[in-house]
Structure formats: structure tokens, C-alpha cells
Amino acid sequence: MREDPAATSKLIVALTYPGIHAVWVYRLCHKLWVTNLALRPLARVLSQIARFFTGVEIHPGAVIGRRFFIDHGMGVVIGETAEIGQDVLMYHQVTLGGRSRGRFKRHPTIGDNVLLGAGAKIIGPVTIGAGTKVGANALVVTDVPPNSIVTGIQANTKPGDIIA
Amino acid sequence: MREDPAATSKLIVALTYPGIHAVWVYRLCHKLWVTNLALRPLARVLSQIARFFTGVEIHPGAVIGRRFFIDHGMGVVIGETAEIGQDVLMYHQVTLGGRSRGRFKRHPTIGDNVLLGAGAKIIGPVTIGAGTKVGANALVVTDVPPNSIVTGIQANTKPGDIIA
């Protein structure tokens, strides 16, 4: 709520923030995932049910720190070997994706206090340093040092006739 | 219907265009929002129900002109202080987003007759002039004059062996 001026009461937040519901279900699924190999299929099914209701897809194997907040959330995909620190803020359509195949570490590691803007794609086992802000639609496939500002490439504008 | 050659009858449009349903619910939510402060929580909840059914998230506080049409719609996010003119056409995954925090104007203003392509992100209190066309995946964070052509940056192609 501290982060979003449109959040005006606790009840409204609880009712209207699907990103929060998705993280709640993830916490349960991750517990199933790490507790018992036999419960992993159940964790996968629960996480897909959460995807249906929230538009957010978090693999139960991902490791996510405290106070993780997803705003809007539609289209978020977080892969199996992704690691996310504490106090991370993520917008809709962010992907923490893999490039290679195999059962090793293939998804990103996100430091504490990182902000990931809408549509950002972080691909491969790269590290985003703590305190970094990643802008909307940014594509990141290499490591980023802490406290960086990462900005997607702005579109080209060919101005029209202002008189018209 | 005039805009989309795949729309072949009024009934099909009414049944199969979730972007239209999302705008219908927004019109109701916005009326609740501006009529009575006490109805704002209800407006927020209704807009989240519309998001669940349509994949389109429009904050009830946004101000949107006539004949606004969202095609496909999945992943659209329109922020609280966004303003949209008349006859705007928007595709899926467009975000009219905020960069700063606070209760002031922090989302874009879109002029009349603007087209916003799939995945375009318009971020901050910028103005997109009337008649402008914004292409797919374009990132826009500054003002754009009227009747402009705004194009996202094309990907790099490293050609393979055509013989292979």
C-alpha cells in the first residue's frame, strides 16, 4: 500500500489485487514443492489454478523473498529456478525466463529492492543487482550491477504536421 | 466493426469481443467513481471482476472518450489518471502507466483518433497528440506531437545459411 497511491484501504487491497492472491498461493505451493517430492504434481496444479484466477504464473520451485509485490500481474511468468530477493516490486507482463534447457539453474536471480517495470523480460541465469530499477518493456540478457537504472529502448517518432 | 475485417456480424461482435465488454463495465464503474466517494470501493471491485472475465484492467478513475475500442485486450492496463480522447483504438497488452507516486496526474493523455499497437507501453504523464499511430511493442516516455508515426525498434536479424 505504501507503494501505490491508488490503494486506499486494506479491504480494497485484499479484494482487488490479484498479484497478492497469486503470491499467497505461491507460498503454499512452494511449501508443498520443497516438503515432499510426491506433492510436486499437486503444487503444479495449484499454481495453474492460481494462474487462471490471477493471470500470474509462478513455478512452485522458484525461491522468493519477503514482501514480494506484483502489481496488476496479468501475464507474469516466473520460471522454476528463478530466485527473487526481499522487497521486490514487479509489474504485469514481466517474465523471468530461461534460455537453455536442462535441470540446472536457467532462470534469473533478482536482488533485494529491485523494481521490474511492465513487460520487462529478464532471460537466462543472469543476476540483477540489488536496488536496480528496470523500466517498461526492457530486455535484459546479461548481468546488471546493483543500483543500476535499466531502460528499454524508446520508440522512434516521426512527427506529423502539427498544423494539421 | 468498420475497423476489423474479421468482425462479420453484430451478434458475433457482442459475443466475442471481450474488449467491448471491458469498456461497458468501465463506463458503469466510472459513473460510480465520480458520483459518490462511498461507491469507489465498489467501482474498484467491479473493475477487477471485469479484469477476470476480459483480461483488461481499467481503473475506474480514468477518463475515456466515446467510441473507445480495445481489440483482443488481454493484458491491457489503464491507470487512474489516464485520459483518452474520442475514437481511440487500442490493441492487447497496451499499458498507460505511471512512473511517479502521489495522487496527482501521473498517467498519459491520449488524443483523439490515436491507434496504440499491441504491447505498446506509454509511461508517465505524457501526451500523445491526436491522430498519432503507435506501433507494436513501442516504448513512449515523452510527449508525441499530433499525427506522428511512432515505431518500436525492430529486432536484429543475423541471417542463417539459406542453403542449409
Added chain:
Amino acid sequence: MREDPAATSKLIVALTYPGIHAVWVYRLCHKLWVTNLALRPLARVLSQIARFFTGVEIHPGAVIGRRFFIDHGMGVVIGETAEIGQDVLMYHQVTLGGRSRGRFKRHPTIGDNVLLGAGAKIIGPVTIGAGTKVGANALVVTDVPPNSIVTGIQANTKPGDIIA
């Protein structure tokens, strides 16, 4: 399953891969579409029901080859005149979109064994040659020869103070 190390059993795949369900429904809708003009409205409605359950929107008129696989899937849009070869792998938020209007061919043609990364937008009646790999968030509006590597433009990083 061969493609994804997180797919650990056939049952889990059947239960938790909405992209697979979307393609199943598309196969049925396409059959209705090509069999009888009178069934086309039904095909449109069924494909919208599939969109609601899977987040994947495939127009029933699209022509799609064997072993087409959509991973994650949320936000995928495939237009009416798109053509997709065999063994194509597509991630979430890919759009095969049109630029012009009219009832002619206006969507892309995708060759065999192409990979389309998350958020890629292929726009217009362009051809992506067989064996090409298209990276995340890539924007493609021109033809691409076979076996190419197409990469979206990486974001700019302004490093922060690593000491801080």
C-alpha cells in the same frame, strides 16, 4: 515434453499446460471454420471461450501445422490469415498480428521448426524462414531468412554505485 525440463509426467502436462488446451480447441474450431460457413460464428464463440480459460486467442481461420506447442501462453494472439508450419514452439505474449485492413492475407507466415520467444510481435504478411529463432520482446515487420537468429534490442544499463 522433450522441450521443457519442468514437464515431469504426461498427466501433469495434460493438467497444467493451458497452451496445449488452447491448441486442442483451435483444432476443433478450425475444422468448423473450413467445413461450413454457417458454423463460423460458432467457431468464433468457441475460440473466445478457449481464450477465457487459457489466455490464448487463436482465430479459427489460422492454418497451423502439427506439433505446435505454446508454452505459458497468456496473451498470445494469432490472427485470421496467419500460417504456422510444423514443430513451431511459441511462448506467451507472442502476437502474429496484421497491419493492414481487408480480407486478404494480412498476418505472418511462420516456417517449420521456428521458435518465437516471449513477447515477440510479428506484424504484417511477413515470412519467418524455417529454423529461425526469435528472441523475447523482438519486433519483426520484415521477412526473415531461414535459420536466422533474431534478437530484440537489449535495454540500456546505467550502472549505479556498486559501493553504495
